Every structure is written in structure tokens, then in C-alpha cells.
Amino acid sequence: VMRDPQIKARLADTKATQEVKAMDEFYQMLNNKPDRAFYGYEDVRKAAENGAIRTLMVTDELFRAADVQTRRKYIRLVEDAKATNADVLVFSSLHVSGEQLQQLTGVAAILNFPLILDSDTEYSSAEESG
Numbered sequence: 147v148m149r150d151p152q153i154k155a156r157l158a159d160t161k162a163t164q165e166v167k168a169m170d171e172f173y174q175m176l177n178n179k180p181d182r183a184f185y186g187y188e189d190v191r192k193a194a195e196n197g198a199i200r201t202l203m204v205t206d207e208l209f210r211a212a213d214v215q216t217r218r219k220y221i222r223l224v225e226d227a228k229a230t231n232a233d234v235l236v237f238s239s240l241h242v243s244g245e246q247l248q249q250l251t252g253v254a255a256i257l258n259f260p261l262i263l264d265s266d267t268e269y270s271s272a273e274e275s276g
Contacts, residue, residue: 165243168201168235172256181260185250187219194226198257202227202234205244205252209236220253227255 175183184193193199204220211217224234232255237244247254 162238162241162243165203165235165237165241168203168256169243169246171201172203172254175256179260181262182257183254184257184261185254187223187251187253190253190255191223193255193257193261194223194230194232196261197230198259198261199227199230199232199255200258201256202232203237203247203254203256204234205237205239205248207239207248208252223253 172183184190190199190202194202202224204224208216208220209224211220224236227234237247239245239248
């Protein structure tokens with residue numbers, strides 16, 4: 147069944163649809179609640195350390211990078227996110243959604259709760275600071 151070209155196409159469409167939906171949600175969050183939408187390795191890593199990630203999005207270029215240190219860094223990030231039950235999506239760089247994510251540094255996250263950047267660059271949850 148899995149070798150059927152129609153099944154393969156439908157599975158690819160499902161994955162692409164999931165990626166597009168996640169990117170749309172990320173952009174909405176970035177516009178409406180920017181303290182719950184992070185991008186860039188350092189910000190996303192801090193969110194993962196705080197267990198705040200609901201959805202982690204990373205491009206396949208970073209996740210499967212030829213540079214061993216880069217690849218390890220992103221594999222560790224994915225494992226940390228999965229350890230806190232985050233959804234992890236690896237975006238294809240060949241799809242439009244993957245291209246969009248690559249324009250945002252290649253890694254982004256939708257958070258379960260807001261994180262605020264304090265003046266000393268440490269993160270704290272909005273729940274703790276309130």
C-alpha cells in the first residue's frame with residue numbers, strides 16, 4: 147500500500163498541510179502574542195530549557211546539516227523539545243513552508259506560555275513575573 151504513488155502523494159500533502167498550518171499559527175502568534183512565538187536558535191533554546199515549547203519547527207537543512215556540530219546542536223534541541231512533549235516538525239527545504247522557515251533562521255517555536263526577556267537576558271515565564 148505504501149508504494150502506491152497516490153498514497154505517497156496524499157501522505158506528502160498531509161505533511162505539507164501540517165507544516166503550512168503550523169507556520170500560519172506561528173505568524174498569527176508572532177503578530178498577536180509575540181511573547182509566545184520565538185525564532186532563532188538562542189531564543190528557541192531558552193524556551194526549550196524552560197519547557198515552554200508546544201510546537202518546534204526546524205528545517206531539514208539544519209536538522210541534517212553536513213557540519214557535525216550544527217547537526218548535533220539541532221538534534222539536541224529536538225530531543226529537548228520532545229522530552230517536554232512538544233510537537234516537532236521538520237520542514238522540507240523544498241516546500242514553500244520550509245523556505246519561509248529558512249527566512250526566519252530555520253528554527254522557530256510556538257510556546258505553551260509566554261516567556262519574557264528580562265533586562266539581564268535571562269528568560270522567565272510571565273506567570274512567574276506576575
